[in-house]
């Protein structure tokens with residue numbers, strides 16, 4: 594091989610090696626939490642939900658499943674927020690010493706989480722990601738039906754559905 598090719602060849606190999614090394618260190622240090630910026634839901638994308646719709650329509654119209662796994666709701670497999678198994682997780686949130694909200698029951702906790710999501714950030718999940726404008730999109734009846742549905746979902750109901 595002519596000598597003038599050797600230096601450029603060495604440079605190419607070095608650059609490729611560095612890039613590869615960078616890629617491996619980057620992916621191993623990635624946090625387990627999904628990157629929230631990939632999922633955004635603008636208020637104009639969500640129509641008013643009256644609460645008279647079937648429960649599946651309520652969740653899909655509101656766009657909850659974009660970010661959450663909602664048991665029994667087709668396509669409800671978002672991974673940005675926690676799975677909505679409030680029958681299991683609700684009591685744990687209320688008992689969390691870091692909980693500063695006003696809810697006394699899991700039902701109230703769900704309503705509070707939807708209209709004032711900043712009150713309690715579920716550990717391990719990104720803050721300022723759950724939309725803060727749901728109070729303007731969901732009627733009181735829609736909120737009631739969401740809370741009644743979610744407080745009944747637990748690890749056990751997911752097992753049954755399998």
Ligand code: HEC
Nearest residue numbers: 655656657660673674675682706710713714715718722723
């Ligand atoms: C853009 C993504 C996104 C959308 C859309 C979204 N959420 Fe969330 N939600 C989150 C994230 C992230 C968290 C966890 C961080 C926090 O507590 O705010 C969360 C937390 C929650 C919690 C608390 C869960 C727990 O385990 O304590 C409830 C309840 C909830 N969301 C319900 C809903 C409902 C109902 C809808 C639809 C009306 C909805 N979310 C739409 C991202 C979203």
